[in-house]
Amino acid sequence: MVHRIMAAYKARLLEFDALLKEETIDVGRLRDLCFSGVPDEGGRRALCWKLLLHYLPLDRTQWNDTLNKKRAQYNHFVEEMVVEPARLSKNGSGNNHVDDHPLNPNPESQWGSFFKDNEVLAQIDKDVRRLCPDIMFFQRGTQFPCEVIVNDPEVERLHRRVTHSSLTATAVTRKGLGITKLEASNRRSAQTEDYHPLPPGSEAHWEVVERILFIYAKLNPGQSYVQGMNEIIGPIYYTFANDPNIAFRENAEADCFWCFISLMGEIRDFFIRTLDDSESGIGAMMERLMSNLRHHDHQLWNRLRTQELRPQFFSFRWLTLLLSQEFDLPDVIRVWDSLFADANRFSYLIQVCTAMMVLQRDVMLQNDFGSNMKILQHYPPVDVQALLSKATELKEGQEPPSDPSLPEDSS
Structure with missing residues (x-):
């Protein structure tokens, strides 16, 4: 065997x-x-x-031309958006900005942009300092720190631009439709200390992720950074930074940036509140999820409907963060293999989320509202391969066992 x-x-x-x-x-x-x-x-x-x-x-x-071009472009972003502003901050005005100063009211002042960036950076810094606290990886030093930053005394590192305060691990949820509420994550419920910077000359993996997210926010001022994006980038960076191919591992930061850009191009509407009710928004995704549950397990769907257990209470985080907070990192990575491989990957995401509910149907049909809410907000341990097998079964259209006593539509 x-x-x-x-x-x-x-x-x-x-x-x-x-x-x-x-x-x-x-x-x-x-x-x-x-x-x-x-x-x-x-x-x-x-x-x-x-x-x-x-x-x-x-x-x-x-491949070689693409990698060389994209990595050089990312290094240019680092120089332009991280290194040069840091030198400006360190040196006051700089040779090219002799008339600029921190109190300059001119909208073109680089200082104005610098202070505005710090508001975004403060949120990024808080989030990356608690990324995947169940593993040690992100607080460890990278083998390939950004030399121009860690070795240049004139360059102020990003984490030094914001005031650090201790936080507990949190996860994004929504109350209604809109990112308005934080609560403890199911797999990160224990309080954790925020990660601390490493000594000069070295750089922790969370600092690398902070730089990627900061540059993304600078390049996308309309959307900027939204809490939860750190959970999307984490598994990608972890995967690339552990590549046994040293040339790929050395360029994990740049490669991760571009893959994150590509993925966010597909899911960015999930993070824009004004698009919640659009066809591509998170509201429509939640409706698709419940419609899919109704199709495959009408009895369970009706139970949740009767209990007024709305998808906003649990599935916002599932869908927006691609299940990155519902399982341990190795299982998240395995789920993402299938999500990325599916030609219409967000249809398969719907099937995986539906399977999560169907696998708990026997218990949930007996539970009251509070107990079912606990299951859905703090999903119990599961064999992720069994979960994906169930999702694939649903994807292939196999109907659930019918209940002859149930009317066709009890809505």
Whole structure:
């Protein structure tokens, strides 16, 4: 039995390797393979995610040019948006801004922009200091710190621009529709100390994530940074920064930035409150989720409806953060293999969320409102492979067992 499992696994590795060595990657075959999970070994997951998130082109001959161009562009962003403003702050005006000063009322003043940026940075700093507190990774030092920042005494590091205060780990939820409320996360309920900066000359992984998010906010002033984006970027950066390929690992920051940009391009409407009720907004996604539950398990849907247990109470976080706070990081990464591989990945996200409820149906049909709320807001431990198998079953359209005593529509 063990030999058969190992043989099947080795055959699967060979399938991945053969596909990834093709001059032009067959994206359909790539999706099929990744949907069932990407092997951890050999940096295969990091490479597959770069392809599935449209960072790397399918033509392998273009990879080097793409990587060189994108990494150089990101380094330019770091210089322009982090290093130069930090030097301005350190030196006062700088040679090119002799008439600029902190009290300058001119809208073009770089100081005005500097202070405004600090308001956004304060929120980013709080969030990244508590990223994935159940593992030690983000508070450890990166092997490849940003040399121009850690070794230049004239460059003030981002975390020094904001006032640090101790916080407990929190997760984004909504009251109604809109990011308005924080509550303890189910898998991060214990109080945790915020991460602290490392000594000069070194840089923790959370500081790298802080820089990525800050640059993203600068490049997207209309949306800026919204709390919860740290939970989206965390698994991507973790995956890239642990790539055994040293050249990829050295450039994990830049590569993560571009993949985050691509993913946010697809889910950014979830974070914009004015689009809640639009077709692409989070309100519509929650409606799709409950409609899907109604289709697959009318009895459970009716139970939640009767109890007035609305999707806003639990599914906002599930959908907006792509389940990144509902499971431990290895399970989140496995779920994301399937989400990224699905051609219409947010349809599959709906199926996974539906499966989470269906797997708890027997208990929830007996529970009162409070007990069901606790299950949905603090989802119990589950075999993530069993969860994904159920989601795939729902995706393929298999109907749930019918209840002959239940009317067709009790709405």
